[in-house]
Amino acid sequence: xxxxxxxxxxxxxxxxxxxxxxxxxxxxxxxxxxxxxxxxxxxxxxxxxxxxxxxxxxxxxxxxxxxxxxxxxxxxxxxxxxxxxxxxxxxxxxxxxxxxxxxxxxxxxxxxxxxxxxxxxxxxxxxxxxxxxxxxxxxxxxxxxxxxxxxxxxxxxxxxxxxxxxxxxxxxxxxxxxxxxxxxxxxxxxxxxxxxxxxxxxxxxxxxxxxxxxxxxxxxxxxxxxxxxxxxxxxxxxxxxxxxxxxxxxxxxxxxxxxxxxxxxxxxxxxxxxxxxxxxxxxxxxxxxxxxxxxxxxxxxxxxxxxxxxxxxxxxxxxxxxxxxxx
Amino acid sequence: xxxxxxxxxxxxxxxxxxxxxxxxxxxxxxxxxxxxxxxxxxxxxxxxxxxxxxxxxxxxxxxxxxxxxxxxxxxxxxxxxxxxxxxxxxxxxxxxxxxxxxxxxxxxxxxxxxxxxxxxxxxxxxxxxxxxxxxxxxxxxxxxxxxxxxxxxxxxxxxxxxxxxxxxxxxxxxxxxxxxxxxxxxxxxxxxxxxxxxxxxxxxxxxxxxxxxxxxxxxxxxxxxxxxxxxxxxxxxxxxxxxxxxxxxxxxxxxxxxxxxxxxxxxx
Numbered sequence: 092x093x094x095x096x097x098x099x100x101x102x103x104x105x106x107x108x109x110x111x112x113x114x115x116x117x118x119x120x121x122x123x124x125x126x127x128x129x130x131x132x133x134x135x136x137x138x139x140x141x142x143x144x145x146x147x148x149x150x151x152x153x154x155x156x157x158x159x160x161x162x163x164x165x166x167x168x169x170x171x172x173x174x175x176x177x178x179x180x181x182x183x184x185x186x187x188x189x190x191x192x193x194x195x196x197x198x199x200x201x202x203x204x205x206x207x208x209x210x211x212x213x214x215x216x217x218x219x220x221x222x223x224x225x226x227x228x229x230x231x232x233x234x235x236x237x238x239x240x241x242x243x244x245x246x247x248x249x250x251x252x253x254x255x256x257x258x259x260x261x262x263x264x265x266x267x268x269x270x271x272x273x274x275x276x277x278x279x280x281x282x283x284x285x286x287x288x289x290x291x292x293x294x295x296x297x298x299x300x301x302x303x304x305x306x307x308x309x310x311x312x313x314x315x316x317x318x319x320x321x322x323x324x325x326x327x328x329x330x331x332x333x334x335x336x337x338x339x340x341x342x343x344x345x346x347x348x349x350x351x352x353x354x355x356x357x358x359x360x361x362x363x364x365x366x367x368x369x370x371x372x373x374x375x376x377x378x379x380x381x382x383x384x385x386x387x388x389x390x391x392x393x394x395x396x397x398x399x400x401x402x403x404x405x406x407x408x409x410x411x412x413x414x415x416x417x418x
Numbered sequence: 419x420x421x422x423x424x425x426x427x428x429x430x431x432x433x434x435x436x437x438x439x440x441x442x443x444x445x446x447x448x449x450x451x452x453x454x455x456x457x458x459x460x461x462x463x464x465x466x467x468x469x470x471x472x473x474x475x476x477x478x479x480x481x482x483x484x485x486x487x488x489x490x491x492x493x494x495x496x497x498x499x500x501x502x503x504x505x506x507x508x509x510x511x512x513x514x515x516x517x518x519x520x521x522x523x524x525x526x527x528x529x530x531x532x533x534x535x536x537x538x539x540x541x542x543x544x545x546x547x548x549x550x551x552x553x554x555x556x557x558x559x560x561x562x563x564x565x566x567x568x569x570x571x572x573x574x575x576x577x578x579x580x581x582x583x584x585x586x587x588x589x590x591x592x593x594x595x596x597x598x599x600x601x602x603x604x605x606x607x608x609x610x611x612x613x614x615x616x617x618x619x620x621x622x623x624x625x626x627x628x629x630x631x632x633x634x635x636x637x638x639x640x641x642x643x644x645x646x647x648x649x650x651x652x653x654x655x656x657x658x659x660x661x662x663x664x665x666x667x668x669x670x671x672x673x674x675x676x677x678x679x680x681x682x683x684x685x686x
Contacts, residue, residue: 101586109500116553120533123633214633215657377529
C-alpha cells in the first residue's frame with residue numbers, strides 16, 4: 092500500500108512540470124481567449140477588468156452575418172486559404188509520392204537533398220524565395236530565357252482564373268455571397284499567392300516523401316516479384332500492387348496536409364503580410380493582424396476560434412478515417 | 419529518363435540554397451543583374467559586414483543561442499521525465515493524462531497566438547526572456563516520442579536497480595537515461611531544430627528589439643521596418659546565418675532526422 096502511494100507521488104512529480112506548462116500555456120490561454128472573444132477588449136489593462144465591454148456573440152456575428160469590413164476581410168481570408176489548400180495539398184502529395192518512388196532503393200544523397208528544405212528556418216527560406224521571385228530574380232530570368240514575361244510576383248493581385256478567362260462577366264461581379272462578389276470567390280489564387288504556394292510545396296514535400304518512403308520499404312518484395320512472374324507490366328504493378336498498399340500513408344499525408352495548410356502563417360508574415368489587395372490574407376494571419384495591429388482583440392480571437400474549429404473538424408475526420416481503416 | 423527527372427528535381431531542391439549562398443557574397447547591383455549566377459563577381463564580404471555592424475544581428479545571435487540552448491535542455495529533461503512516468507510508473511490518472519497529451523498535440527499552434535499573449539500579459543511576463551522560453555519549454559510531441567521509446571526497452575535493468583533500493587528519480591537519472599542515448603540524441607536534435615527556427619511564438623512573447631531572436635530579427639529586417647530597402651545580399655546573408663546551424667546539425671545527424679520521421683509515419 093505504501094509503495095503504491097509512493098509510486099503515485101513519484102509519477103505526478105515526474106509529469107508535474109509538463110502538466111504545469113501545458114496547462115498554463117495551452118489550456119488556460121484557450122479558456123481566457125474564449126472569454127476575450129466575447130468582449131470588446133482593446134488590449135488596455137486586463138481583459139478581466141470590470142470596465143471591459145461584454146458583447147456576447149457580436150464578434151462572431153461580425154465575421155458571418157453583418158455586412159462590413161470585418162466580414163469582407165474574413166471571407167477573403169477563407170477564400171484565399173481554400174485556394175491555397177486546394178492547390179498545395181494535391182501538389183505536395185503528388186510530388187512527395189513521385190520523389191519517394193524515384194529515390195526508393197537509391198543513394199541517400201537525393202533523399203537528403205529533397206528533405207533538407209523541411210528542416211530549415213521558415214523565415215530564412217521565405218527570404219530566399221522573396222529574392223528568387225523578385226522582379227529581376229531567378230524565376231523571371233528563367234522565364235525570360237524561355238521567352239515569357241514574368242509577372243511582378245508580389246505586387247500582382249490578379250487571380251489565375253481571372254488571368255485565364257480575362258475580364259469578368261457582369262453577372263458575377265454584381266451579385267455575391269457573404270460579402271464577396273461571385274467573381275471575387277471564383278477568381279482563383281492570386282499571382283502572389285502562387286509564389287507562396289511554390290515555396291510551401293517545395294519545403295513540405297520532403298517530409299511527406301519520407302513517410303511514403305517508409306511505407307514503400309515496408310512493402311514485401313515478394314509481392315512485387317509474384318506480380319512480375321504473373322507477367323504484370325511496371326505500370327500495372329504500380330497501380331495494382333504498390334498503390335493499394337500505400338493507401339494508409341496516402342490518407343495520412345492528405346489529412347496532415349489538410350490540417351497543416353490551414354495554419355500557414357510564417358511565409359505570409361515574411362513574404363506578403365496579406366498583400367497585394369488582401370489576396371494572401373489567411374485566417375491565421377488575419378487573426379494576428381486584427382489583434383496586434385488593429386487592437387481588436389475580440390474579433391482576432393473570434394477568428395482564431397473559427398480557425399480552431401475548422402482544424403479540429405479536419406483532425407476528427409482524420410482520426411475517424413484512420414480508425415475505419417484499422418478496423 | 420527517370421534519372422533525368424531525378425537530376426532536374428535535385429537541382430530544383432538544391433539550387434535555391436546555391437543562390438542564397440552565392441548572392442550573399444555579391445554586391446547589390448551584381449545580385450540584381452545576375453541572380454542565377456553561382457559565382458559572385460566581384461566577391462565581397464560587405465553584406466556580412468553590414469549585417470554584423472549595421473543591424474541587430476549580434477544581439478539576435480546571442481539571444482537565439484541562449485534561448486535555443488535553454489529550450490533544448492529543458493525539453494529533453496522535462497519530456498523524458500514525463501515520457502518515463504507515462505511509460506513506467508503506475509500512478510492514478512495516467513491514462514487520462516496521456517489522452518490529454520494526445521489531445522494537446524492536435525491543438526494547432528496558430529490559434530494560440532492571441533491566447534498565449536493574453537496569459538503572458540496577465541502574468542506580467544510579456545517582453546522578457548522568460549516569455550520567450552517558458553511557454554514552449556515542454557512539448558507534447560516530445561513526451562509522446564519518449565513514452566514510445568521507454569515502452570520499447572526492457573524493464574529488467576531498472577528492476578535490478580530498484581532491488582538495490584534506489585529511489586525512482588535515482589533509477590531514472592543514473593540507470594534509465596544513460597541507456598536511452600539514441601532517443602535522447604533524436605529528441606535533442608529535433609528540439610534544437612524547432613527551437614532555433616521558432617518564429618511565431620516570439621511575435622506574441624516580446625516586442626523589445628533587444629529580446630529578438632534571429633528569425634524574429636530577420637523577419638523584421640525583411641519587412642522593412644529597419645529601413646534597409648531591397649538590399650538582397652544583406653538579407654540573404656542574414657538568412658544564411660539563420661540556416662547554417664541547423665544545416666550543420668542536419669548533415670552530421672541525418673540518420674536521426676530520418677528515423678524520427680519514420681516513427682511519426684508509423685504512429686498514424
